Amino acid sequence: MASRNFSREKRLLSPRQFKAVFDSPSGKVPGRQVLLLARQNDLEYPRLGLVIGKKSIKLAVERNRVKRQIRESFRHHQDKLGGWDIVIIARKGMAEQQNVELARQFGKLWKRLTNNQPAASSQPTTAKGNDA
Numbered sequence: 001m002a003s004r005n006f007s008r009e010k011r012l013l014s015p016r017q018f019k020a021v022f023d024s025p026s027g028k029v030p031g032r033q034v035l036l037l038a039r040q041n042d043l044e045y046p047r048l049g050l051v052i053g054k055k056s057i058k059l060a061v062e063r064n065r066v067k068r069q070i071r072e073s074f075r076h077h078q079d080k081l082g083g084w085d086i087v088i089i090a091r092k093g094m095a096e097q098q099n100v101e102l103a104r105q106f107g108k109l110w111k112r113l114t115n116n117q118p119a120a121s122s123q124p125t126t127a128k129g130n131d132a
Helices: 015-023 060-081 099-115 118-128
Strands: 027-031 034-040 047-051 084-090
Touching: 015 034, 015 047, 015 084, 027 099, 034 099, 047 060, 060 084, 060 099
Parallel strands: 047 084
Antiparallel strands: 027 034, 034 084
């Protein structure tokens, strides 16, 4: 079983790492007041970066609460995520969500991202025999 920590190696730290995801995301998962961008990273583990600005969430205490909830959800789901670099972009209205709602929403977002993986999604398409 993989470690469920959130060590430095599991974070996007440099502007170059963020730019790589923004410039060519291989997966986009929109949600309520949030956008998740992802890119394959050629590693065996996912890395997370957060973009939560003052325009999206005014109060620092709310920004910090939302970040804590996202990181906690990531920790619990990272073993299923594989090798993705993931950037979460918060939008207005996210601070109004309760912690339980945030956890539920991010659980669904992680699941949608894993269903969007190229290796997993190509298998069912070929089994159906689509000639597009």
